[in-house]
Amino acid sequence: VNVKETGQILLVDYSDIENLKTTTVGSAKFLHDGGWDASKRYFLVAANASNKIAAVDTKTGKLAALVDTAKIPHPGRGANFTHPKFGPVWTTGHLGADVLTLISTPSEKKSDAKFKGYNWKVVQEVKHVPGNLFVKTHPNS
Numbered sequence: 001v002n003v004k005e006t007g008q009i010l011l012v013d014y015s016d017i018e019n020l021k022t023t024t025v026g027s028a029k030f031l032h033d034g035g036w037d038a039s040k041r042y043f044l045v046a047a048n049a050s051n052k053i054a055a056v057d058t059k060t061g062k063l064a065a066l067v068d069t070a071k072i073p074h075p076g077r078g079a080n081f082t083h084p085k086f087g088p089v090w091t092t093g094h095l096g097a098d099v100l101t102l103i104s105t106p107s108e109k110k111s112d113a114k115f116k117g118y119n120w121k122v123v124q125e126v127k128h129v130p131g132n133l134f135v136k137t138h139p140n141s
Helices: 110-118
Strands: 008-013 021-026 031-036 042-047 052-057 062-068 079-083 087-092 099-104 122-127
Touching (some): 087 110
Antiparallel strands (some): 031 042, 052 062, 087 099, 099 122
């Protein structure tokens, strides 16, 4: 749950619906929306008026990273794919801009260990036609 203007993210444990547990994670103000990385461990959410992406580790209940991005990230759920040079990445577009931002995400796969040095960094910005709102990938891409 994003408490948008405060920069607080509430993780809610629904395993006991009669006794919900919440964990508060501080991030950046002006939270908007986001999505899961490929491993489904990290939830990445745009703090779009702060020009940041907050990555929450849902296993530990802590902020994994706060990544500076281009102006007004607006991911919807974002898009995951494997980049040939940087390994697993999560991608977002930006409102009113002609850029996609690729952020390297962690992986527990042994074959991805060589990409660890890139984790939680903007590894590439790709120029495109202005006007994007959401980025998606095809399941077979």
